[in-house]
Amino acid sequence: MIPVEYYVALSAILFTVGGVGFLVRRNVLVALMSIEVMLNAVNLALVAFNRSHTDAHTGQVFAFFLIAAEAAEVAVGLAIVLSLFRVRRTVRSDEADLLKN
């Protein structure tokens, strides 16, 4: 059986990749995908830790809730990206400065 540390390490790597991607990429779609990566890193960690508590399923249930929340978040996020594109003809976050000034 693969020890839990491997999963946690993978989760940390994925989270870091997602976080860095979210910070450095200007494309909103990529930023959204980065958020997905981060959330899935959390999911992975939750499910992995759940294995060390075989009598409970809290971690797995939590992961399901997170997936549902992710779906909603993506729906809203993509809608925002779409509206932004209609107004600005761009999906770059540094050009989304409608509220500035």
Added chain:
Amino acid sequence: MKDLLALFPPADFSLIGFILAMPLIGAFVNGVFGKRLGKDAVRLMALTAIGLSFVAAVVTFIVLDHQVDLSRSEVTEAGVTHVKYGHVRLSWLAWEWMRISGPRDASVPIELKFSVDALNGVMMLIVTGVGFLIHVYASSYMDKDKAYWRFFAYLNLFIFSMLLLILGDNLPVLFVGWEGVGLCSYLLIGFWYTKLPNAAAGKKAFIANRVGDFGLLVGMFLLVYYTGALDWQGLEAAAGSLVNTSDAHQVHLWPLGGGQFQGPLAILQPKTPWTITAATAVGLALFLGCTGKSAQIPLYVWLPDAMAGPTPVSALIHAATMVTAGIYLICRLSFIFVLSPATMMVIAFTGALTALLAATIALVQNDIKKVLAYSTVSQLGFMFLGVGSGAFVAGFFHVFTHAFFKACLFLGAGSVIHAMHARVHDDERSQDMRNMGGLRKYMPLTYATFAAATLAIIGFPLTAGFFSKDEILFKALVGHPVHPQAAKLAARNFPVFAIPSWVGPTVYAIGVAAAILTAFYMVRCLILTFFGDFKGWTVGRPSMLAKHEHAHHDDEHGDDDDDHHHEEDLSQPGYPPHESPRLMTIPLIILGTASLFAGFLNPGFLKGLLHWHDIPLDHWLEPVFETATAAIELPKEEALHSKEMMSTVGAFMAFAIGAGAAYWVYIKEKGKPARELIQKVPGLYQLVLDKWRVDELYDRTVINGADALSETAASVDQGIIDLVLARLSALLVAALGTLLRVFQNGVVHVYAAIMVVGMAGLGWFFVAPHAQAEVKAERAGDYVIEAAPGLGYTYRWYPDAAGKPQTETFGAATQIKVNVEEGKTKVVRLEIKNAFGLTGSKDFTLTRPKAPPKPTQLQLGQNAVPSGERTN
């Protein structure tokens, strides 16, 4: 009558509510819906409201008279039989308004209660009756005005406020009415508010009245403080405490409030404190209120300016009703005023001087309404002269007759102005008597009624004004108000002010002088307006004069003039002035007739001559003033009669001299002596024409003083409040905003970066171990240290920081108990380890002071501080 009394028992006379409600409904309907209703509906509403109110007032008065007759009794005293009447009231309690605390924490109820007795019954008839006539007149006079509905809404509101003032059974209700009439007066003076002088006149009236209202309020406070009552009956019962000789019932003027000056200020301390009796303080405060409302020195200046309002307003508010509220108040509270002879003297002198001063100004005015305005001030002065001399019936009788003849004069003047305005089209010039003359031919009805009212005001024998003015002058000569307990107090060496004996003849002389001037200026006014030739042909027609100079201009119409909306050809002399419509002349005829004959309601002069006892006004009013009249000393019977003859002759001579002189100057000599006199003393003439420059004096002193004060306040406001408080705090907020704006730059990924930094900070906080604990002192040097919980924390305690730990491994023990001996210090160390295996530690220094008085006074707060923190 029986049915009426069954419907309205005297103790619950709800008809008063109806009298009050009608004008209020009229004001509401006209004020809110008047614009949409149209002129006819507004007229109908206003006239119905006041008309029904008048009918109800008449019914009330009939019931009252019936009750007065029931109270008739004959008392035989020393062989002489007197007829006596009781003081009858019809009262109606609407509801209790509020409760205030009086002296010695007693609760004083303030009720919304109304009552009618003979005094305000007569007043009520004047207000609703004369008010109705003036409403009728105004419905025609104001016909061309766009704001017709607004005018009648105000007028009805005024009637309501005035009725509230006179029918109220206590001072607070009276005060509400008092302020209400002031408000309506303000609204109606500034009725044509687009003209600046009118708006300014309204403001002047309002502000001058504020000064008076301050006095009235102070008087009310003093009354509650000293008597604990504000309703008429309660005040009458408790009035005695106003002349209490104890120190608590004296008002300390200096040092103010009865204090004692200390230290360097001690030189300001008088040997004996300056005090006045509570009665004098109350009387003077109330009288200040009266001088405001009733236009007496020093607050009379607003009334002449108030003529800027429409003429029916001048007739109703500024002649017949509102301005007599001051006399009404003094009559109503006569039992308080007579307690202070000093106040009575002040009132009499103020009245006499006002009568004379205003009469001198009226001599030279050219504006017909200004003459009447100063005449009103002067006549109000006569009324105060009357009540101040203790002639309450006579003073009030003058209110009654004055309402008729002055309303008639004003309405007559309005009729003249109406006719003049149709020719002159100019507000200013249509009121100037120099442009009138000869109107007798064109306006016979106006002339007849104006002349009748003039005869009344100048005291032509057997007219209304003759009886009332004669009575006032007679009582001024003989009446001598005396402190009711003068003899008793003199025996106890308590200083009592007594009016010197020269005061009566002096005010009488001033009154006669004012009466002479009255006769002169009123006859002058009559002659200038109605006799001679009409001088208004060319006034306001510049084109007519221009025609002679520029004869070649055919179409000289003065079209660029502001008169161009009139279709009349202004180059022609025009139609002669015309008589006013019937709706205006009928009120004039009624009021003119009343001016001639109303005097027979109280012919004091005939009373003595004919031994006539049941004189209507006298037997109504006598019970009202019973307490007050008792304090007025009159000479013995024979001396009284001789003085009465003397004063009547004096009053008649005043009329004869004044009227004769005016006749000689303006009819015989066609105004030549007047012109010569003006040329001889132009300075004096200009001074009188400028109203003795009293307005300018007030400007210099009071108004400039107030301005300076407000400028000081404004500079404080601008310098300290605006600059330091407002600007400085704004600057702080702005600086903070500038700082925060850097972060709020609208760039999404910067927000994301800040979020990540924040998340990292939170992560660090949860990962790092925090060795926190709370030290609790227990008895006898025992201390319990309780560590704060944390995620996955395990603990290791060192009872002595330098020594070994309690247990070698980290355990679950969250607290440790140690004992410190007296005067010793102990250091306890806590080490924790969190889920990530990181450890942190903290030292706690525990000091127990030597021999404490009580173990709870351990100075733990200062000594049990952490001495260091380590993280590894």
